[in-house]
């Protein structure tokens with residue numbers, strides 16, 4: 001267990017806290033039990049923070065466990081995220097805070113709450129009001145250590161018998177989150193184990209498509225150009241449901257590849273992607289009008305919804 005004051009080796013990554021919270025949903029519900037409702041109010045515009053994902057999970061878990069302990073009769077745990085600007089005024093009132101742009105993570109319960117005396121000591125290691133064997137007094141000192149090491153702040157608002165809110169502020173960063181830290185797609189956009197052959201010469205784009213698709217229920221095969229695409233297709237004829245191909249490839253055009261692939265695997269469907277806009281491609285006569293097309297760069301949502309659209313379209 002992380003003891004307060006002992007520095008941990010943090011492995012910060014740019015991530016979206018909404019993704020961390022969403023991924024913990026099932027685990028949190030199991031921990032808090034059926035008598036406590038879990039309510040999440042996640043700001044869809046939430047910015048990113050550069051923090052260690054497993055340490056953030058520990059922060060959320062420790063706070064959730066405390067909230068559960070504070071609501072033995074049941075209640076609700078609300079987890080909220082949002083973008084916050086902390087101004088000079090806030091920094092004056094909170095000695096350790098610097099003004100600036102932050103992402104906020106708040107956990108609120110409507111449990112037993114705390115008086116001022118207890119509040120003053122909660123972040124101390126070994127401080128606990130729980131019975132021997134029920135509390136260690138390490139939960140909040142650990143949370144405090146992680147938040148401070150991440151350049152953030154934590155505040156508590158609590159009243160006896162009313163409940164408690166912990167608010168954590170972490171410095172907001174402009175860099176985009178890695179795809180593994182973006183929220184997963186809604187179930188209707190997720191795959192059902194279908195196999196997608198991705199043919200794309202840019203390794204970065206190929207990897208991105210693979211990561212997004214694999215994380216959302218698809219099996220992925222890859223080719224870096226037309227001839228590799230055909231080779232993979234010959235080996236996996238029966239399995240491939242969808243060809244996702246760049247319109248322009250180093251050796252052959254996407255449409256020519258699609259023709260070969262559909263001849264080899266009759267039930268395959270085709271989705272083109274390209275850096276050109278939809279209309280520009282159509283007007284240049286490369287694609288038939290009405291062909292489904294994914295502009296690059298694409299977001300996970302755009303890729304997944306186009307893939308579903310094509311897979312569910314009737315065969316022409």
Ligand SMILES: Nc1ncnc2c1ncn2[C@@H]1O[C@H](COP(=O)(O)OP(=O)(O)O)[C@@H](O)[C@H]1O
Pocket residue numbers: 062066067070109111112113114118122127128129130134135136137138139140141163164
């Ligand atoms: N959500 C909460 N509601 C009421 N009291 C809390 C809450 N979270 C923490 N506390 C108080 O802070 C103390 C210290 O918490 P923590 O460091 O997690 O240790 P522990 O849970 O092992 O007692 C708890 O014993 C409790 O008195």
Ligand SMILES: [Mg+2]
Pocket residue numbers: 062065066137138139140
């Ligand atoms: Mg605790």
